[in-house]
Amino acid sequence: MGLRKDLRKNILELEPGLVNWLEIVPENYIYRGGINQKNFQQVLSSKIPLIPHGVNLSIGTAPDEGHKVTYDKYLLEGLKDLFSEIQPPWFSDHISCTRINSIYLQDLIPVPRTHEAVEIVANNIKFLQDYFQLAFLVENPSYYSNLIKPELNEADFINKILASSDCGLLLDVNNVFVNAVNHGYSALDFIDSLDLERVVQVHIAGHLENYKCWINNKVLGILDTHGHPIIQEVYDLLAYVTSKTEIKAVLLERDSNFGNFEAIVEELKAINQIL
Amino acid sequence: MSKLYQVQQEILNHLLNRNSDFRILSKQSRDELDIYKSLILNSAEKFLASGFQHSHILLKSQWREIIKLYLENFPSQSPLYFMIGKNFPGFIKSDLFQNKFSYPRFLGELVEFEWTKIGLFNSDEDQKNKSSILNPVYKILKFNYPVTQIIAYLDDENISQEDKISTEVEADSENLFVYRDTASLQIKTFLLSESVIEVIKYLEQGLSPEEITGLLCNTENSGQVSQIKQELFYLLESLKKLNILIKY
Numbered sequence: 210m211g212l213r214k215d216l217r218k219n220i221l222e223l224e225p226g227l228v229n230w231l232e233i234v235p236e237n238y239i240y241r242g243g244i245n246q247k248n249f250q251q252v253l254s255s256k257i258p259l260i261p262h263g264v265n266l267s268i269g270t271a272p273d274e275g276h277k278v279t280y281d282k283y284l285l286e287g288l289k290d291l292f293s294e295i296q297p298p299w300f301s302d303h304i305s306c307t308r309i310n311s312i313y314l315q316d317l318i319p320v321p322r323t324h325e326a327v328e329i330v331a332n333n334i335k336f337l338q339d340y341f342q343l344a345f346l347v348e349n350p351s352y353y354s355n356l357i358k359p360e361l362n363e364a365d366f367i368n369k370i371l372a373s374s375d376c377g378l379l380l381d382v383n384n385v386f387v388n389a390v391n392h393g394y395s396a397l398d399f400i401d402s403l404d405l406e407r408v409v410q411v412h413i414a415g416h417l418e419n420y421k422c423w424i425n426n427k428v429l430g431i432l433d434t435h436g437h438p439i440i441q442e443v444y445d446l447l448a449y450v451t452s453k454t455e456i457k458a459v460l461l462e463r464d465s466n467f468g469n470f471e472a473i474v475e476e477l478k479a480i481n482q483i484l
Numbered sequence: 485m486s487k488l489y490q491v492q493q494e495i496l497n498h499l500l501n502r503n504s505d506f507r508i509l510s511k512q513s514r515d516e517l518d519i520y521k522s523l524i525l526n527s528a529e530k531f532l533a534s535g536f537q538h539s540h541i542l543l544k545s546q547w548r549e550i551i552k553l554y555l556e557n558f559p560s561q562s563p564l565y566f567m568i569g570k571n572f573p574g575f576i577k578s579d580l581f582q583n584k585f586s587y588p589r590f591l592g593e594l595v596e597f598e599w600t601k602i603g604l605f606n607s608d609e610d611q612k613n614k615s616s617i618l619n620p621v622y623k624i625l626k627f628n629y630p631v632t633q634i635i636a637y638l639d640d641e642n643i644s645q646e647d648k649i650s651t652e653v654e655a656d657s658e659n660l661f662v663y664r665d666t667a668s669l670q671i672k673t674f675l676l677s678e679s680v681i682e683v684i685k686y687l688e689q690g691l692s693p694e695e696i697t698g699l700l701c702n703t704e705n706s707g708q709v710s711q712i713k714q715e716l717f718y719l720l721e722s723l724k725k726l727n728i729l730i731k732y
Contacts, residue, residue, distance in 0.1 A: 236563050242608035242621065244669045265563040271489035284563040309496040312559045315524045315568065318495060318517075326488050354516030356491060357508060424518040432519075 210477070211460060212259070215467045217248055221255055227477050228257070232460050235261035235300070239287030253295070260410075260458070261292065261300045262379070265313060268333040268347070269306035269320035278336040281308065285340060292341060299409065301346035301379045304330060304370060319352035322359035322366040331373035338376065346409050347371070348379040351387040351433035363388065364402035371407045378403065381412035382446040383462070384433060391430045396446055405454040413447050413480060414462040415439045436465035439476055448483045459484060499524070501556045528555055528568060535569050536598045538638045539576075539591060542649055546585050553580065566606050573599050590629035590653050597631045597660070601671045604664045617731050618687055622663035624676065630656045632673060666727040674726075683719060687729065693720065 210220055212231040220228060231252070238249055252259070265284060272279040292300065305317035320326050330347075338345045349367055361369065371378055380403070389396035415437035420429045439461075450456065461476055490508060497504035498514050499521055506514065529551045533540040543550055557580055558571035573596045575581055600623050613620040625631075630653070638648055659676040661684070676684075679700075686696045697713050705712065723729035 236565065240564065240608045241606075242610050243605055243664055245606065246608070246611065247669060271486045271492055273489070274485050281563055287563075306492060306495070308563075309492045311561050312496065312500075313561065313563055314496075314499060314520075315527060315560065315565070316520050318499075318520060321488065321491055323487065325486055329486065329488055353519045354513055356495070356513050356517075420519075422519045422522045424522045425515055427515065427518070429519055 210473075211262075211462055211464065212252060213464060213467070214245075214248070216463070216470070216473075217252065219467075219470045221252070223474070223477075227474070227481065230258040230260060230458060232260050232262045232462075233295075235263050235288055235291055236265050236284070239284075239291050258297070259295045260297045261288070261295070262348075262460075263288070263300065263302040264317070265307050266302040266333075266337060267306055267308040268302055268330050268337070269304055269318075269326070270308050270333070271326075271329050272332075278333050279308075280333070280336065280340075281311070289341065292343060297343070299344040299346055299377065300341065301348055301410065303348045303350040304367065305350045317350050319350065319354060319356060321356045322361045322363065323357075324360055324369075327361070327366065327369045327373060330370050334370070334374035334376050338374070344377060344409075345374075346377040346379040347374075348381055348412065349384050349388075350381075351384040351391075353391065353429060362402075363392075364399055368402075368404045371404055376407075377409035378407040379410045379412060380408045380450060380456075381414070381462075382450060383412065383414040383416055383439070383443050385446060386440075386443050387416055387431045387433045396442075397449060400446065400450060400453070405450070408450065408454050408456055410458045410460065411447060411450060411456050412460050412462045413439055413443060415443075434465065435462045438472065439479075444479060444483060447480065451483060500559060501552075525552060525555065531565070532569055532572065535566075535602045536572060536595060538635050539595050539598060541638050541645070542588060542591065542594075543585070544645075550581070550585060553584070564606075566602060569599055569602055588653065589655075590631065590634060593625075593627045593629050593631050594634060597625060597627070597635075597662070600625060600662050604662060605671050607664065610664075610666075615731070617690060617729065618684070619663055619666055619728050619730050622661060622728065624681060624684070625660045625662060627658050627660065628655050629653055630658050632658065632660065632675070661728070663728060666730060672726075680719065683716065687723075687732075693717070 210228050210231060212233045241249060270279045303317050304320055306320055307314050307317060320330065334345055347370060385396050385399055389399060414435045417432045417434045417437050420432035422429065459480055461480055463473060494504065494506050494509045495517065498509065498517050529548060532551055533547065540547060554572060554575045558575050560568045576595045577592045604621050604623060607621045609620040634653055637643065659681060660673055661676045662671060662673045665672050683696060686699060693716055697716055700712050701709055720729060720732065
């Protein structure tokens, strides 16, 4: 499960074996003090392995002219301290852009699927793997715009990034479902087109149908929320992936609507059954 | 300059609602980006409403427009999400806000107080500054309006929202000591007199009680040394009990 402050107590009290590791958003645990620090120490003392899944490494950001890569030194230094404390087996982030001109956008903005973008993303990943001396996984993000006419289909874009940067894949099966519906393709065909040998970790989550954008009143087919129950089709995608390749870790990604924790526990059990 | 760089400049311009000549992003792409704009605003509105909860009570009806303008003009440059509120006090004091929205005169100080509490709650000063005599997670605020009384008024459930918004508050200065308690890790506040602020500044410099007494005594009060010593003793004991003076 993802360690979220509203779930921390529940997770630490779960029956043994149901949750074998926890994913953390590392940006929430760097430069920490007060209650955040105290709670984090409590989790650390529980000896549950922690794996960082970032949101702000922004591997999809194009560097300024004359630079090969782009990064935020303050963030990297904070993460380095955190990683040395928790000693994770790998870390991950999304194929997305969350920082432009040192401004943090507070959401995962898609990266246009071009050959140039493959090179830029791969360079940023190689830099991070070198800086942290740690294996990196990229996550296939959900996206609501191609931004510009794509030069590559989604699977080719991801495969080329994986090959160019020699990193692993964090396959989010809910994102596959969301994108397949929103952009009109077959989720199974998409999974079959991926280099599945590179899958190390899987995310599974819920989503919201028919999100109405209040700015322009347009209705989006599905919004990736991490706050709703997992539907059967998404469980089926997890089963499909596990039948095709060996994966090391699966995460139930839940970021909001924690009210009914028993329902979340049922989802954990359903995932474990598939595995 | 890479094409990706140029696309991302246009994305930024669109998200921040900046006047720009969009050469790469089509109208359709910009419409699609509005989904992200709405999601970013939704999260920020919620987060800032909980962090600046008393300001939110006063600005509720204008909140969405305020946060939209704030994010467009003071976007966060920190990877830490809570820092999204860092520039909010500056924004509230800016012409950009003041020329567009209606607000009570004390709002700037109220927002500054609320941001101070958020900042201290998250501060890692205690991790960086472990040998400090004083609890390192604190701030002294000097206000022209009675912010603590205003907050108590806004918290009063017996007062209607309408009255809360319309009530005039007279200027009445107060000095506040805001700190994170080392035991409960909660943010606490108490009123300070000018003389206590002076003592705290001496304590910050690492001065002993004798040295502080010496500095507090002048020609006018030289006959009251023993009384000053005693008052200082009581003050230091109080500061210890409040987990403000931690290694003395």
